[in-house]
Amino acid sequence: MFGNLSDRLVETFKNLRTKGKLSPADIDATLREIRRALLEADVALEVVKLFTTAVRDRALGDEVSKALNPAQQVVQIVNEELVKILGGEQRKLSLAKQPPTVIMLAGLQGAGKTTLAGKLAKWLKDQGQTPLLVAADLQRPNAVNQLQVVGERAGVSVFAPEPGNGKGDPVRVSKDAIKHAKQKQFSVVIVDTAGRLGVDEEMMGQARSISKAVDPDEILFVLDAMLGQDAVNVAKAFSDGVGITGVVLTKLDGDARGGAALSVASITGKPILFSSTGEGLDAFEPFYPDRMASRILDMGDVLTLIEQTQKAFDEDEAKVLAQKLATETFTLEDFLDQMQQLRKMGSLKSMLAMMPGAGQMRKQLENFDEREIDRTEAIIRSMTPMERRMPKVLNGSRRLRIAKGSGVTVTEVNSLVNRFEQAAKMMKTVARGGTPNLPGMPVGMGSFGGSKAAKSKTKKPTSKSGNPAKRAAEEAARALGAQPVSDSETGSGSAFGLSK
Amino acid sequence: MAGLLFWKKKQPAEGASGPGVESTANQPAAQATLDGTVERVESEAVQLPRRNLARGVRSLFSKVKFNPDNLDDLEDILIQGDFGVLAAGNIVFEVKKRAKLTAAATEAELKQILVDVLVEAMDHPDKSLNLDGSKFPYVFLVVGVNGVGKTTTIGKLARWLTDGEWNVVIGAADTFRAAAVDQIATWAERAGAKLVRPKTEGQDPASVAFEAVEMAVQTNADIVIIDTAGRLQNKADLMDELSKIRRVVEKQTAITEVLLVLDATTGQNGLVQAKAFADSANVTGIVLTKLDGTARGGIVYTIQQELGIPVKLVGVGEGINDFAFFDAQEFARGLVS
Incomplete structure (x- = not known):
């Protein structure tokens, strides 16, 4: 059927890019496509209307007609307007001057409040805070229980004086929790409330009472990224009914494009502070409007990728690696290490999805078998240390032995060795400051989406850190991240077993 | 209609004495046992209490006056009900065509046309649950993404069935989410159903499902309902896990119904x-x-058009009785009223 928002916009802009001059009719045709794409991405109708009007006004103005490349200018405008709606600049969680900081979570049933409470607590704890989770969802069967388990996993205390399942008063529990937190000197209190419908007056009243009782510094509205047009009603109801200060977007690891994020940010005018991207306690990150807009426009989320790489890679190790790459001492052993480090960053699929142009290779991504990496690992592990260091010694009989040892065919061993040699060559180029064939890396706005012409051009890396260690990590990240993308697009072999 | 008739296993000792049991038309049904022989199982028609869509669907069109000139406006309203751009366009096209043909002019006539268009598209011959007495125990598998209400739905279904004196087993195969087993246990207790729990934390869900069916066969239960962990559909390994649960259960008996729970806000x-x-x-x-x-859950319209999967039940609250059988007429009338 239809692709998602970024696929659609890329398709639309493809036509636009080929034109030197834009007529009002061109702009209207484009806006129709954008409208449709946004609606299919679940952006609420009234927000779509506001958005397309704003884009149209600007697109018809001087800035476009005077621009050297009008089409690129429209793309720029769409991008800017998206960022504007998504909350402009990123805002940080506001902490109280006088602890404890009180954070209240609110949202519909099943939005992911309890899971999020755990993630937020873990994140705050990692920042040196001492969070306390408060079980104020006394409605849903065993919500209290769930929060206790989540708290235990996060290594955070849970305040749960009531068993829940319809028993106990959430307002009282919340009030007591603040007292408890002051006594025991917790620095942050996170109040998990029951899921409620915006039209449920009684429950909304209860949420107001909780809010009154705890006087929160932040009331975070937890929003399911899969939400449809109803996002507008829900956002209004919670904004008017409880008064929210920020939004958290959950289930962003699904394939919903998250148009609801646009709707809610636009309707409430409140920033999106965090996004949650998986079921693990660490699948949680600050929300960056500009990155989300880039993601929507299919420009890739390179910044997040680099950050994740830095988190997973030891900086010293990265330095050594960069050194090795430059001096041609990169071996299959390092290759194996690399693969294991990549693993630490989470699934390859989710990483690849952040690369520019990923929208177009989404199908390939979906078919990608993570077990392919297991097989590659098995092959390398079946080699002797000498073979790993000097793949040149691999003759026929050695290859046969390795194939038998790892349960694959000799052909697969051959193809791994070939891919390794290619990869090593490519990485050498990167390490020496050149750029490998990297389709889809954005230079300005014009080349996103992996344009064919961009492939042969040499481009500057996207960012260079002043800190040498950081720069090495970034370079390594680029080398690692780049390889699978270029290979699956060109269809040649792959360094990481992406041969399909 | 007072209730709905379904076939359940005849309980030889009790006979037809329970409340809600209306007729005892003995319907022999074939059941394959594990060694492959076919055993005749007595079944009986049982009336189950009807659950009502008490509050109904909120009207989607309350703010608009229908007249032959503003039918294009309906498109935007349908889009706001999550029908989608394509479906909304198609529906409005069809309504306009019929309005022209019949020269409908009044609001009532136009509304009726819209209702008809929706009902024709959404009425499905297979809208009832498959409880037709061909095989015992019936096996229901309940699946869906995270947070849509799978566990709550199972609680409601189980209660409804036990109200009709059915012998219900629930398999707690959501072994992933924190405290999911406790949550379904609370519902099982409220509903008076037996629960098969995982023996260890994080046990393979397929094995829990297998044990639940095994227990249902051993205890002569009428139906086993299997709860599964919420999973996002783009996670291939988790989706494979579902296929595995299916395969494993089908080693013992056929799966009667696989219910996808969908949040109306989706x-x-x-x-x-x-x-x-x-x-x-x-x-x-x-x-x-x-x-x-x-x-309003308008996406189910497209799902039925594209995939032919009918909506069977709707959930309308957190109470144990808050569900109803889906009725296209009722749904369309509610939307358009």
Whole structure:
């Protein structure tokens, strides 16, 4: 059927890019496509209307007609307007001057409040805070229980004086929790409330009472990224009914494009502070409007990728690696290490999805078998240390032995060795400051989406850190991240077993 | 209609004495045992209490006056009900065509046309649950993404069946989410159903499902309902896990019904969900939950058009009785009223 928002916009802009001059009719045709794409991405109708009007006004103005490349200018405008709606600049969680900081979570049933409470607590704890989770969802069967388990996993205390399942008063529990937190000197209190419908007056009243009782510094509205047009009603109801200060977007690891994020940010005018991207306690990150807009426009989320790489890679190790790459001492052993480090960053699929142009290779991504990496690992592990260091010694009989040892065919061993040699060559180029064939890396706005012409051009890396260690990590990240993308697009072999 | 008739296993000792039991038309049914022989099982028709869509669906068109000139406006309103751009366009096209043909001019006539168009598209011959007495125990598998209301739905279904004196076993195969087993245990207790728990934390869900069916066979239960962990449809390994649960259960007996639970607030991603779950779990029906909010769940229209999967049940609240059988007429009238 239809692709998602970024696929659609890329398709639309493809036509636009080929034109030197834009007529009002061109702009209207484009806006129709954008409208449709946004609606299919679940952006609420009234927000779509506001958005397309704003884009149209600007697109018809001087800035476009005077621009050297009008089409690129429209793309720029769409991008800017998206960022504007998504909350402009990123805002940080506001902490109280006088602890404890009180954070209240609110949202519909099943939005992911309890899971999020755990993630937020873990994140705050990692920042040196001492969070306390408060079980104020006394409605849903065993919500209290769930929060206790989540708290235990996060290594955070849970305040749960009531068993829940319809028993106990959430307002009282919340009030007591603040007292408890002051006594025991917790620095942050996170109040998990029951899921409620915006039209449920009684429950909304209860949420107001909780809010009154705890006087929160932040009331975070937890929003399911899969939400449809109803996002507008829900956002209004919670904004008017409880008064929210920020939004958290959950289930962003699904394939919903998250148009609801646009709707809610636009309707409430409140920033999106965090996004949650998986079921693990660490699948949680600050929300960056500009990155989300880039993601929507299919420009890739390179910044997040680099950050994740830095988190997973030891900086010293990265330095050594960069050194090795430059001096041609990169071996299959390092290759194996690399693969294991990549693993630490989470699934390859989710990483690849952040690369520019990923929208177009989404199908390939979906078919990608993570077990392919297991097989590659098995092959390398079946080699002797000498073979790993000097793949040149691999003759026929050695290859046969390795194939038998790892349960694959000799052909697969051959193809791994070939891919390794290619990869090593490519990485050498990167390490020496050149750029490998990297389709889809954005230079300005014009080349996103992996344009064919961009492939042969040499481009500057996207960012260079002043800190040498950081720069090495970034370079390594680029080398690692780049390889699978270029290979699956060109269809040649792959360094990481992406041969399909 | 006072109630709905379904076939359950005849309990030889009790006979037909329980409340809600209306007729005892003995319907012999064939049941294959594990060694392959076919055993005749006595079944009886049982009346189950009817659950009502008490509050109904909120009207989507309350703010608009229908007249032959503003029919294009309906498109935007349908889009706001999550019908999607394509479906909304098609519906309005059809309504305009018929309005022209019949020269409909009054608001009532035009509304009736819209209702007809919706009902024709959404009425499905297989809208009831498959409880037709061919095989015991019936096996229901309940699947869906995270947070749509799978566990709550199972609680409601189980209570409804035990109200009709059915012998219900629930398999707690959501071994992933924190405290999910406790949550379903609370519902099982409220509903008076037996529960098969995982023996260890994080046990393979397929083995829990297997044990639940095994227990149902041993204890002569009528039906086993298997709860599964919520999973996002783009996670291939989790979707494979569902296929595995299916395969493992089918080693013992056929699966009667695979219910995909869909949150009415879900937008266009609902279709993607339905496709993915249909592929790996063979979905036979949809449960549309949280219809008591402001969302209308228009995506089910497209799902039925594209995939032919009917909506069977709707959830309208957190109470144990808050569900109803889906009725296209009722749904369309509610929307258009």
